[in-house]
Amino acid sequence: MMENKDKEIFGGERVSIREALVEMKSLSEKIIDLAYAAIIFDSDDLANEVENIEEKLDRLLYRVRLTALMAGRDPQLAEQLLGILQVASAAEQIGDAAVSISRLLSTNVEYRPFIPFILKGGDEIIRALMVDESSDLVNRSIGGLEVEGETGARIIAIKRGNRWIFNVSDDTVIKPGDTLIVRGVEGGVEDLEAYCKGERRWGQ
Known part of the structure; x- marks a missing residue:
């Protein structure tokens, strides 16, 4: 049933929940890497890209939620979408955390001496x-x-x-x-x- 019903109309485009989740997974992995890179290289450009990716994650989560609401008339499909919503929300939360990391750039250098020690721990x-x-x-x-x-x-x-x-x-x-x-x-x-x-x- 999910094969036939996982697409809905959004803004004139057909949006696949599967495609949205795959993109969210990829972006959530990438955003953490870029957030730490922004701190390591003291790069505003990298930090700005973290913000851009987080906005993409927000939009994708909105699309997934909208599709789930539109599928609410089908109890069986709605139950399947509940788990998908949890995964999508988790990916978006990772994006929020990455933004918080990258925003450490806005603090004075003397107030972030702990950063090298954190990054060495992995x-x-x-x-x-x-x-x-x-x-x-x-x-x-x-x-x-x-x-x-x-x-x-x-x-x-x-x-x-x-x-x-x-x-x-x-x-x-x-x-x-x-x-x-x-x-x-x-x-x-x-x-x-x-x-x-x-x-x-x-x-x-």
């Missing part, structure tokens, strides 16, 4: 890596390289000159001079750094 690190023109990564796509599978490090954003690329995907092509904002275990990030510097050939 198994993964976030680092900015510059891509040298001699690197095997140059002019190749992230998906084609299978960066995360090869190194265990995920590229969460790219700074190219004065602009940021936040919608990083498998089709994103790495260019010389790019600064990759990456997250992963220390060993994987160090491997990727060696590839970025051209110190190692890709896959070796």
